[in-house]
Amino acid sequence: MSLRALRKEFGAVTAVDGIDLDIADGEFFSMLGPSGSGKTTVLRMIAGFEQPTGGQVLLGEQDVTELPPFRRDVNTVFQDYALFPHMSVVQNVEYGLRVKKVPSGERRPRAEAALETVRLATYGGRRPHELSGGQRQRVALARALVNRPRVLLLDEPLGALDLKLRRQMQIELKALQRDVGITFVFVTHDQEEALTMSDRIAVFNDGRIEQVASPVELYERPASPFVAGFVGTSNLLTGATARRAVGDDGPVSVRPEKIQLHHRTDLGAGGHQGGGADGECVLEGVVTEVVYLGAATHSVVDVGDGVHLTVQQQNEESSIDHLFARRGERVVLTWRREHVVRLDGAGRSTGDGSGHNEEE
């Protein structure tokens, strides 16, 4: 599936500002971005609910831009599930087959098989309002999958579920996608969800795509300050601070878990001022805040010039009193040079996912 220079304006508002994207068959592709960045609008244009003001939607070789939703080989799992309240679960699932005039002898077994793949085989006779949120979500999935579409669109399908169920559904959804081999286009604003499930992720910002990359690449080598900030926590260094730490003006970023935090006394006096050993970056600062996160602790360190860096440490001890005791202490931060990510902004990615160049 491909998008070519896709645009959408609502009056004066530009919701989607020229998007190019190629999604491979069988790929689990996520669209990640903050609220209002145009993800839903893109999805609705792919499904055919919204007419683009410019550009094209291609499905395989076919240009489907002008086709109504019912002529597109694409199905959607809606955020509110949109199950038909007056139909039973199995009637909901066979709806697509029914309107496509699939004979009833074939329809029912296929609907039941679809319900089985989402582990709801015994629920066919119920009404949607008699199901839990997670079960409804799975019915919506079965209803879409039973049509064997080329592409399945999912708009924050897990948004309404609690965290635990959400985690479980993430794993199930991913396994299901691997089994059926259908292309999934998955919209979310939860970066962790996108990182766990996707083959590739497009990061949206303000109607544009900032970067398209695999989860590892996106996290380890973000192409712009926006991506670095949106995907995971990161420490942005520019200007004088960057010069002190890495020797030039940046902008660069370092992930909190890559930074080591040392007591000054641990390191011997003054040995690390102004650039450390080979391959090491060093900054000195004062711990201003210690935040306990369960598995890890974040220490916020003031390194001068009004810049605060976040350092993450695993909580290996059963007590973290020694960490809290550090508040107000002078410390030294070090990290390896290879963990420094350049954010020159030159690498705003294009749709094929290869737009980012590694240039250390």
Add this chain to the structure above:
Amino acid sequence: MSNVLHRRPGLRLGLLLTPPMLWLGVAYLGALGALFITSLWGQNAFTGEVERTWTLDNFRTLLDVDVYRVITLRTLAIALTVTVVDAVVAIPIALFMAKVASSRLKGILLVAVLTPLWASYLVKAYAWRGMLSENGLVSWLARPFGLDTPGYGVVATTLTLAYLWMPYMILPIFASLERLPDSLLEASADLGARSVETLRRVVLPVMFPGLVAGSIFTFSLTLGDYITVRIVGGASQMLGNVVYDNVGAANNLPFAAAMATVPVVIILVYLALVRRTGALENL
């Protein structure tokens, strides 16, 4: 006191519900019962006094005399036609209001539908009398097509009643469509249904309880009407007129009561039919 009420929800509920239940039991069902009992009494042929002896004579007259059978059937036919006409007109209007119109236009249309309810029933009926008259608006509009006003009679009565009860049909259908999320329509199209199919399989079923509610209004309001038919019905009579005349001029209260149970029975039958569709549970 309030503590006691707080700890005993049953008592609280009882106190809350007793007055309305009394009203429902005594004033409403009691009146219906009294009506039925009256219909089983006789009347002294000379003095016109009600005689409290049990008899089925009133119902026998009602079934045996042709004119009453005709009036009953006519009333039933008018009520059904009014209901169908209202449904046919109201469905597209309600659909447009709920799913097509912008929110501004929706507000305007809603007011337009509601405004006639503020005008007096009589004014509206006489307005129709004027429009349906020999050289009235209807005849003027119909003439280019080689047609004429239907004149005063059953057709005029049906038209006028359909107009009068229209808001009672539009509003419940509109309300049921308002509760239909757009995403259901999109889901239907997404799964391969064309608009007609979506209308048939999603919109109509969701709208059905509203349609049923509306039809209960239009049907029962028509069954009970006796004024409109006096104004635009010419010589035609409906059940209500028979009741009215027997209460007044003929002063035969038991027969009037017997006649009045007819629409009650028809409506009970109608409600029983409606109940079987399951629509009442979804109102």
